[in-house]
Amino acid sequence: MIHVKVSAAVYPTEDSEKVIKAISSLFTDIELKKEAIEITGSETGTFPSFFLSGEGGIEILQTLHGLIRREEIIDSVRNKAFGKGLSSDGLSVHFSLNKQAAFVGIPSVPAQEEPLGSIEVVIRADSQEEMERLFEWLLPFTEDGKPIIEVEMDYVEQD
Numbered sequence: 060m061i062h063v064k065v066s067a068a069v070y071p072t073e074d075s076e077k078v079i080k081a082i083s084s085l086f087t088d089i090e091l092k093k094e095a096i097e098i099t100g101s102e103t104g105t106f107p108s109f110f111l112s113g114e115g116g117i118e119i120l121q122t123l124h125g126l127i128r129r130e131e132i133i134d135s136v137r138n139k140a141f142g143k144g145l146s147s148d149g150l151s152v153h154f155s156l157n158k159q160a161a162f163v164g165i166p167s168v169p170a171q172e173e174p175l176g177s178i179e180v181v182i183r184a185d186s187q188e189e190m191e192r193l194f195e196w197l198l199p200f201t202e203d204g205k206p207i208i209e210v211e212m213d214y215v216e217q218d
Contacts, residue, residue, distance in 0.1 A: 062116065062182070068107035068109075068110050070107050070176070079111060081159070086122060089119050091111045117193070123166055141194065150183060155168065193215050
């Protein structure tokens with residue numbers, strides 16, 4: 060089974076409705092909840108006001124799947140995000156997406172840490188085989204930037 064968690068920090072200078080729109084622009088029917096932040100001790104600096112997060116299965120990746128193809132960035136996302144963010148056991152992948160680009164419906168992997176944070180995505184699978192099938196569905200191998208073979212979403216979570 061595929062489990063997806065999406066979260067983003069909301070800073071005092073940000074409009075929370077815009078952050079909600081940014082996340083919702085990339086992830087299908089995601090229900091976001093507000094999570095408080097606990098700051099302790101003598102920490103200084105700029106801290107988020109709260110976090111927004113939502114969880115679900117592979118179905119919340121449907122919009123992202125289409126946008127990656129529309130923008131023709133399959134190879135870029137595979138190399139920048141999935142290539143670097145895959146866990147050593149092959150059961151999870153963690154990557155970031157730019158909030159500003161997401162606001163206008165464009166998935167973009169930031170080159171470096173962003174001052175106001177990014178949209179953080181963690182995808183977990185029950186097996187390495189399932190994670191491989193997820194990659195085949197979301198980020199298939201390409202030729203001239205186009206998928207060589209497209210597989211259906213139900214292919215990912217087969218038994």
